Amino acid sequence: MDCIFCSIVAGNASSKVVFSDQVSLGFLDRRPIFPGHTLLIPKEHYETLEDLPSALVGPYFSNAKLLSIAVRKAVEAEGTFVGINNKISQSVQHLHIHIVPRRSKDGLRGFFWPRQKYGGEEEEIRIQEAIKREVSSLGCNIR
DSSP, X not given: OOOHHHHHHHTSSOOOEEEEOSSEEEEEOSSOSSTTOEEEEESSOOSXXXXXXXXXXXXXXXXXXXXXXXXXXXXXXXXXXXXXXXXXXXXXXXXXXXXXXXXXXXXXXXXXXXXXXXXXXXXXXXXXXXXXXXXXXXXOOOO
């Protein structure tokens, strides 16, 4: 497998590591949106969030929370943007969380695409019900 993130974990590619534990590795993005932009990856190769074993979800996202605080404080930002691409716009096919420091009026525009309205109440309800059916088929109940 030719994965740059796996190479970083193995120590075969350089990176500016800011965090490491048994589950994940955090390092500075080579093409940051803003200084301090950090990527958090699982040390094992999982392509998307859907592929991440349930047992790792808690530890992985706890590390994302820790890094969102650390990045914000380290660069004296007002907040952070935390995001994941799954397949579409995923430049490296290895799960990674972007932790981007944010400030009011920092000029970040176009990061989110234009919002699209539902075709009406019926479409919104149809989609709501379809998602609820899928949630139920995955073994979860809606409270």
